[in-house]
Amino acid sequence: MNNNHVFLNSIAEVSDELFLELQQIARFREIEAGTQIVRLGEIPSKMYMLRSGVIRCYLSTESGKEFNKSFYLPISFVASLTALIKGTPSLFVFETITNCKLYEMDYRKFTILCGKNHKLNELYSKALEKVYMKYESRLVELISLNAKDRYLKLIGQIPEINDLIPQFHIASYLGITPVQLSRIRKKLGHN
Structure with a gap:
């Protein structure tokens, strides 16, 4: 098939x-x-x-x-x-x-x-149900998680994200600046 x-x-x-x-x-x-x-x-x-x-x-x-x-x-x-x-x-x-x-x-x-x-x-x-559930989950993340936790959740969803997507796009998705993302990654040892 x-x-x-x-x-x-x-x-x-x-x-x-x-x-x-x-x-x-x-x-x-x-x-x-x-x-x-x-x-x-x-x-x-x-x-x-x-x-x-x-x-x-x-x-x-x-x-x-x-x-x-x-x-x-x-x-x-x-x-x-x-x-x-x-x-x-x-x-x-x-x-x-x-x-x-x-x-x-x-x-x-x-x-x-x-x-x-x-x-x-x-x-x-x-x-459409899957799309709706994805957007609902994203809304909950934005409201309830801090930037570090949003980043960790994103890595859990897309483990290879740092190799696939430029850092400034990831930062924008997380609602933070590239500098803030760099600091989070450094604290987590993801550099």
Whole structure:
């Protein structure tokens, strides 16, 4: 069985027939590091399944300051979800940190398929549940953990983070400065 099919089956049951239908509306792409797959203010039409590499999602202020909201590692779904659902401009930028391999899918074609196939609709629902739980967990971390504990939790989730993601992006994600992150790493012996 195809690895992508195995991944989808880990979320909800996807028959061979349904998997073939999904393949027909998906396109495999290789994207270079530093590419914005969703731009600020763009009305997106695509969703992605990341196979390899790292993507970040960030908010950019009028002054140009960036705040990382999330990191995506394989295998995960990537999309400016609110903008897709509402058909409105994205408030976030999605940018590849490393070279990435991903599957791109037209969101409208996907939702049409969902309307025709109960199992695909179940897969979509389960994937949305996972996204919601991830964001809820992130909110709890930001409210209840100090910077050192947020860093340790992040390392627990992504053990190789210091090799994959630049320190200034990690600091932004944690809501601290790179200098503060450097001090935390030094105290923990992570230098």
